[in-house]
Amino acid sequence: MPSCSTHCGRSRMSSSDALLQALLTLNRVQAQELLAAARAEHSALEVIELLIRPALEQLGQLWEGGDCALSQIYMSGRICEELLEELFGEISETDPSESEAAEPRLAIAVLEDYHLLGKQIVRTVLRAAGYRVRDYGRQDVETLVELVRSDGIEVLLVSTLMLPAALRVRALVERLRAVAPDVRIVVGGAPYRFDDQLWREVGADAVGLSAGEILAILERLEVKP
Template identity: 35%
Template sequence: MNTETFKEDLLSLDYYSIKHFVQDYLKERDFESFVDKILVPVLEDIGDSWENGTLSLSQVYMSGRLCEKLIEEFIKQLNTKRIIIPRMAIVVFNDQHTLGKKIIYNVLRSIGYDIKDFGNFENADDLIDRAEKENIQVLLVSVLMLNSALKIKTIREEVSQRNLNTKLIVGGAPFNFDSELWKRVGADYMGKNTKDAIDLVSKMAGELNE
């Protein structure tokens, strides 16, 4: 069974075919293998295709939503637990553009991660209050405007003042235009696309499990 078939069904939004693909796959392999060998590579490939302009943002978004639905169904059927390390949340900061956040949220949930959606926050104090209360280890911050990106410095200041170990992953248009901006605002990592988000979260999950 190959990834191209799954990708074609996914982009066609053919949930019936996608579900049967997984059912056939699980006759010979386990669910973790499906996620690692099929789901993650396909979602990364779809993200790359959006990056180079061959797929639309809506296709990336709908693929993530469909995969999230698929994961939810099979997690219940197989009594599989979501991945809870690292404890993560995603937020739009000082901005009203939520599509990028929704895509990353859906993609990470679609590969089994338990990530919280913090919605929108306007100031760092309230945001880190909630992150601290929920013991968030990794905070993904999405912005569209440069002014919002620059204000991420206030999040770093709050994290530092409270001596928290929360890691900041930032993403959005300003960071794609300026490859050094994430360092200047005090982020730990920057992701350009869904593939980066998956890779960074997987990397941190591995480090925390060591």
């Protein structure tokens, strides 16, 4: 008889594979059922780490290999965003005003990538924990540098799914060091899990290997909600 850990690992793997197939076929109902079943046994963050993240990483690999369409990447992200809202409940989408924004100023962005879900997960976790965070969406290096500079951002969270985008963080860091040297840059996404030294190579100040790690990282950086 297989051990519990072996059985649970296989169960998580099969559920993740099933979610991947549901996303590839844009089957929202099946995806919702899979998340509901997982949620009955795990916390919301565990569902993300055990089910959603592995499925999205596989999607990224399929995209890099030319085995799925950009439309599938985009629509699967939209489906997961909707399911995440249900998973965490309603969280205010309003951006902080100048008078309300707490210091230090915190922002999150996807750098030159097409999959926004990693950013959405981290943003949801932060807002659930009481942080105010500016969401810059998808940006290129120059636009992101200007947004950070003009808004006086002190901590920038950068999410990437594909390796080329992760490598572009080096250019982002170099530009920010020139115009806003005190900004701290935290990176996250699949490429940094595959290469545990990549975040250092691109010059980031910290790396989050899962959505749940972001709160501990901000605590180390002495960033309070």
